[in-house]
């Protein structure tokens with residue numbers, strides 16, 4: 442087993458996740474089996490209890506874990522399917538260690554960060570590697586070197602190299618190289634300092650990935666190489682690119698893939714990036730442009746909806762359409778702000794994503810009504826699906842007070858209600874209906890046609906669902922539930938007399954890949970572009 446540990450310096454949020462995912466792609470292109478682990482040094486057990494403003498979207502895995510959004514990058518770039526075990530947090534490690542201590546596993550010992558916590562971290566990494574069947578395990582440590590919370594993890598990976606051998610563990614350090622406009626130059630000092638910090642922990646990087654606004658010039662490369670003790674060919678230029686999917690190709694051009702294989706003694710063939718290049722080309726060359734208004738609550742932070750954004754890129758590439766996503770604040774719609782309504786009116790399609798909490802829900806209902814009444818292509822996901830049912834109940838069936846009991850527990854028309862199995866659940870962590878479950882599409886429905894099959898496994902994350910009590914009346918009133926779970930719960934809806942009006946209780950965005958775009962997104966983008974999906 443080989444390990445590539447990716448660390449970060451200078452600032453967080455510079456794209457360590459994309460760097461890790463891109464290294465994964467370099468190896469996959471050489472036929473090497475690879476998997477990835479994200480370490481988040483926060484104390485939360487998982488990302489599920491955090492607001493998207495904290496770390497962006499909560500990515501849901503097939504097995505129903507609520508994880509960091511970097512797992513989404515790994516799945517999309519590496520074309521692998523990961524489980525919750527691929528996201529390690531301080532919370533998970535400590536829970537395990539404390540559980541063992543209570544059980545008496547350490548009887549007689551003082552339980553300490555070194556060796557007990559670090560052993561647990563190494564054990565976790567090795568187990569994931571073993572069970573995944575991969576040849577190479579990528580391990581990305583979140584945050585930046587020097588963060589107090591991260592210390593046990595840096596120590597654990599240092600020990601990992603000692604135990605597994607230098608030839609089996611390499612370190613890639615991702616840094617930020619700022620461009621100073623006044624001096625018109627790229628500055629290497631922050632990189633020098635962060636490498637110094639890393640070395641003080643006993644870790645010598647084997648490669649430095651330099652994030653910057655501009656390409657690195659040879660002088661900068663020379664300097665970084667000299668000060669960090671990393672060969673020049675391993676100082677990798679990762680300047681800003683227009684399309685994130687270009688990053689693996691940018692790495693390949695610089696010989697980074699070959700360097701990694703040499704360093705780890707991986708005997709791999711020539712890389713084949715042809716499919717990937719075709720995809721990047723399709724994204725770049727897309728000619729028709731459509732505008733989609735995404736009406737949500739976390740619009741100031743597009744990372745909150747990152748899988749949705751990527752799903753549009755994948756669908757757009759497949760259809761030859763450039764999707765221009767406009768983020769519209771649902772509260773602004775609610776308040777009747779002209780500029781927000783202008784965005785909605787100008788859009789070729791509308792998407793209402795998932796969400797929690799009452800704030801902004803009325804604005805979403807307004808956007809859904811606008812889409813329904815004006816024949817504007819619409820996709821509602823999770824909360825967006827639930828609110829489409831609410832909107833229909835209110836404005837078509839005339840049940841003015843219809844709502845989800847999440848927002849109005851007293852309504853006489855609780856068309857969306859807490860799942861029966863959720864009653865009595867008072868713990869918040871990991872207790873929703875989570876993960877992939879089968880959805881059955883009705884014969885003759887649009888979704889059945891888009892999916893091209895009767896059953897699809899799609900991922901879920903919710904507590905409320907369509908209330909079966911109101912089902913007969915909703916259906917008689919013209920709402921078509923075209924997707925159901927095997928036990929008869931409502932999973933998807935569509936309207937027949939509309940160009941494209943679809944809602945899904947599940948989250949199709951999590952399974953969208955460059956080579957396998959998500960069918961409901963294909964449907965939305967093609968309807969918005971006035972094309973037939975092919």
Ligand code: GLN
Nearest residue numbers: 795796823824903904905
């Ligand atoms: N808040 C809703 C529920 O819990 C929708 C969740 C979501 O959109 N992910 O059912």
